[in-house]
Amino acid sequence: MPRISVITGSASGIGKATKELLEQRGERVIGVDIHDAEVLADLSTAEGRRALMDAVRKVSGGRIDAIYAVAGLAVPGPATVSVNFFGALATLEGLRPLLAGSDAPRAVVVSSMAALMASDEELVALLTAGEEQPAMARAEVLAKEPATGGLIYCSTKLALSRWVRRQAAGPEWAGAGIPLNAVAPGVIATPMTANLIATEDARKSLLEVVPMPLNGIADAIVAARLLAWLNSVENTHLCGQIVYVDGGSDVVLRGDSVW
Template sequence: MSVIAITGSASGIGAALKELLARAGHTVIGIDRGQADIEADLSTPGGRETAVAAVLDRCGGVLDGLVCCAGVGVTAANSGLVVAVNYFGVSALLDGLAEALSRGQQPAAVIVGSIAATQPGAAELPMVEAMLAGDEARAIELAEQQGQTHLAYAGSKYAVTCLARRNVVDWAGRGVRLNVVAPGAVETPLLQASKADPRYGESTRRFVAPLGRGSEPREVAEAIAFLLGPQASFIHGSVLFVDGGMDALMRAKTF
């Protein structure tokens, strides 16, 4: 069976996915700050290097799947942390593990993005250009100047979605499919923290999809597992919304 690495494996979507894949017989390498096979802080260059090196050691340089699920939300301590984890924590793992993936069997990678990437104005945030240019110091500086974690979150998820779509030719040349899953509200500790936050609680509680509820982590995990598997063999560079219809509600004429 496949060997698949998952960042953010200790809770939420990552934990649900790890359980789902392990139950199906896959070997899963979990990465998180704690309670994981590999403990690493993806907010720092050193932590990312540690994670990449440890994954390569465990998989022997051959990896069949990668899911970049680790992320922080609007209740993060500061906007710079959001950018560091949500964008650079992803781009470093993709770069560092691309060669190992190219040696895998029907390899695929999935980035967990967000419906927040479609937030009006996200594409025009100056921090987005800095992220896509790979300038972490400048991106963090611009995010801190903006000073609003919800904008940093939207910008980071927009940028990481662009990153995936910009790399379709390069990754196809390696024989690796790369896609994005964009959840809406998911019943995770991250969402609960947002609901309890005095700044964002009311708007978070009002963010209800047409299906009338938030998703369970397992429901997003099932979509990710599909994109990793052979049934999705011709899906590449796509964004799959797993949001209960929220994107369609908000952007009926844009797709």
């Protein structure tokens, strides 16, 4: 029987590349997105998250092998809070029971190297506390100024990376035999970044903020291959890691400060 994987954000960019890669390898992929997907679900709402659970349970027959929480938004507003953080958690926690019947259950989420950049302490605290409405209200305030609007995306990714670190070794994940990890890409050429990398000047400015000395901006397949390995049968012991696939941004920005 082929492995059954669920991928959110499967209609575009990294999610789409991951879906295509797994399908080429003979896996059964249940794609989830707000458009062009087998399961249509809006992860920014409670109804959409419920629809995701119900539809995946139905089409999978109640057993899946891997969860890829890839869907995300980079707009400076509250929707980014609900999709990037609460939508990702709902995907991972909501679908986790369906992993119970798998011989090799796996889960991965896409964070970002943006977690290393400036964030809003108050928003990160609200996310960490699981306070969705207050977090969205905080994002509304931050969105009023361009200078603070940019903190929203970075805050969601920082909180997401921390959540993975806090959860992965616990009873629900490692304790249930499920490796839970995150991938933190640098700049990947997808519709999300299209405007930011449309011209040589724009690319140059972006790479000053997100330095990528190893091979520069990457295609979506680069992140897809790493995601696929983290959720493969081969990955038996990687637990709670935030794996940077960023052409070197993490090492340039953080150096050896983490060791």
